[in-house]
Amino acid sequence: MWRRMTYKAWRQPLLACSKFRHFSSSPPVAVAGRLERNDTQPTRPFWKLKDTEKIQVRLGEMRHVKWGFIFYRCTYSDDSSWQRFMDIVRHRAELDVHETGGSDINSSLEISSCEDRSEFEGATIDQIREHFENWVCDSSRSILQEQGPDANPYPTARYTYPIHVDAEAMYSVVESAPQPPARDKDGVGYVNLINSYWRPQESSPQCDEEFHEQDENDDVGYMRVCLQGLHPRVYSLLSSADAYHVFYRPPPKVFIR
Numbered sequence: 001m002w003r004r005m006t007y008k009a010w011r012q013p014l015l016a017c018s019k020f021r022h023f024s025s026s027p028p029v030a031v032a033g034r035l036e037r038n039d040t041q042p043t044r045p046f047w048k049l050k051d052t053e054k055i056q057v058r059l060g061e062m063r064h065v066k067w068g069f070i071f072y073r074c075t076y077s078d079d080s081s082w083q084r085f086m087d088i089v090r091h092r093a094e095l096d097v098h099e100t101g102g103s104d105i106n107s108s109l110e111i112s113s114c115e116d117r118s119e120f121e122g123a124t125i126d127q128i129r130e131h132f133e134n135w136v137c138d139s140s141r142s143i144l145q146e147q148g149p150d151a152n153p154y155p156t157a158r159y160t161y162p163i164h165v166d167a168e169a170m171y172s173v174v175e176s177a178p179q180p181p182a183r184d185k186d187g188v189g190y191v192n193l194i195n196s197y198w199r200p201q202e203s204s205p206q207c208d209e210e211f212h213e214q215d216e217n218d219d220v221g222y223m224r225v226c227l228q229g230l231h232p233r234v235y236s237l238l239s240s241a242d243a244y245h246v247f248y249r250p251p252p253k254v255f256i257r
Contacts, residue, residue, distance in 0.1 A: 050100045050101060050102070051100055051102070051232040051233050051235075051236035051237075052097055052100045052101065052102025052104075052105055052232050052236075053102070054236045054239060055067055055102070055105055055232055055235065055236050055239065056102075056104060056105050058156065058239045059105070059108065061152070062147075062151065062152040062156055063147070063148055063150045063151045063152050064147045064148065064151055064152070064156060065108060065147055065148050066108050066109075066110045066146075066147065066158070067105070067108060067109060067110070067156065067157075067158055067235060068093075068109045068110045068111045068112065068158060068231060068235070069111065069112075069157070069158065069161065069162070069163045069193075069230065069231070069235065070112045070113070070114060070132070070158065070162050070163065071086070071089070071111070071112065071113045071114070071162075071163045071165055071191070072113075072114045072120055072123070072128045072131075072132070072162055072163065072164050072165060073113055073114065073115045073120060073165055074120050074121065074122060074123045074128065074164060074165055074166045075121070075122075075165065075166050075167040075170055076117045076121045077167065078170075081170060081171070081174050081175075082170065084174050085165070085170050085173050085174050086111075086113060088173055088174065088179070088180060088189075088227070089111060089173075089227065089230075090111055091180045091181075092180055092227055092228055092230070092231070093109060093111060093230070093231035093232075094106065095180065095181065096228070096229060096231060096232060096233065097109065097231065097232055100232060102232060105232075109231065111231070114135075119131075122166075123164075125164055125192060125194055125221065125222050126221075128162060128164045128194060129162070129194050129195075129196055129198070129221065129222075132162040132194070132196055133196050136155065136159050136196070143159065156239070157235050157238040157239060160195075160196055160197065160238070161193050161194060161195060161196065161238055161244075162194050162196060163191045163192065163193060163194070163230075164191070164192035164193075164194055164222065165191055165192070166192070169190060169191050169192055169224075172188060172189045172190055173189035173190070173191070173227050174189075176188050176189065177189030177227070177228075183228060184226060184227065184228040185228075185256075186256070187226035187228070187254040187255075187256035188226075189226065189227045189228065190224040190225060190226050190227060190254045191224070191225055191227055191230065192222050192223075192224060192225075192251075193222060193223055193224075193225045193234070194221065194222045195219070195221055195222060195244055198219065198221035198222075200221075218250070219245070219248055219250070220250060220251065222251070223248055223249050223250070223251065223253075223255055224249070224251050224252065224253065224254040224255065225254065225255045226254055226255065226256045226257065228256075228257070229256070229257030233257040234255075234257065
C-alpha cells in the first residue's frame with residue numbers, strides 16, 4: 001500500500017487548539033523589534049499592491065503588529081555558520097523589503113529562531129511540525145496578547161509555516177549561494193518551509209496506476225524555498241489560503257520567487 005499525501009485545509013482559531021498535549025519549547029528569540037500597529041491602508045485594488053503593501057493590509061485586517069517567519073535550528077555543529085546564516089536571513093529580508101518600498105513595515109518585521117540543541121539537533125520535518133503546532137496551541141493566549149488586545153484569533157503565515165534549517169539548508173545559504181548584496185537568482189540557498197496543517201493520509205489499496213505515477217509530485221508536507229524573497233514575497237503569497245498549492249514544488253526542487 002502506498003500513501004498519497006494530503007493536508008488539513010482549514011485554519012482553526014488559535015484559541016481552539018487546546019486538544020494538543022503540552023510540549024516543552026524554547027521561546028522564539030526576536031531578531032527585530034516591533035512597533036505599534038499601522039492602520040493606514042493603500043487605496044488601490046489588492047491584486048495591484050506590492051508584497052509589502054499586501055502584508056500591511058493583512059496586518060490591519062488581522063489586527064496584528066508583527067510578521068515574519070520563525071526558524072528552527074536543527075544543526076549545531078558550527079555556531080559561526082549559524083550566526084552567519086541568521087545574518088544573511090535578516091540582511092536579505094531588509095534588502096527585499098526596501099526594494100519593494102516597504103519601509104513602513106520594516107520595523108514590524110520580526111524574524112525569530114527556536115534554538116535548543118537537546119531538543120532540535122537532527123530534528124526531522126515531522127518532528128518540527130509537531131513541536132511547532134503544539135507550541136502555537138499552548139502559547140495561543142500569549143501570542144494573541146503579544147499581537148494586540150483586539151488581534152484576530154486566526155493564525156497568519158507566521159503561525160502556520162515554520163522554517164526548518166538543517167545542515168544542508170544552512171550551508172546552501174552560507175557557503176554555496178551568492179552572498180549579499182549579490183542576488184541569488186538561481187535559488188541556490190534555500191530553507192525548508194513546513195506546512196503545519198499537512199497530514200499524511202492512507203490511500204485505498206485499489207488505487208489505480210495513474211495515481212501511482214503521480215505520487216512523486218504529491219505534497220509531502222514541506223517544500224524548499226529560496227531564501228532570496230522569503231521576506232516579503234513568499235510571506236505575502238502565503239497570506240492567501242490556496243497559495244501554498246499554487247506554487248508548491250516537491251523536494252528537491254526549489255521554489256524561486
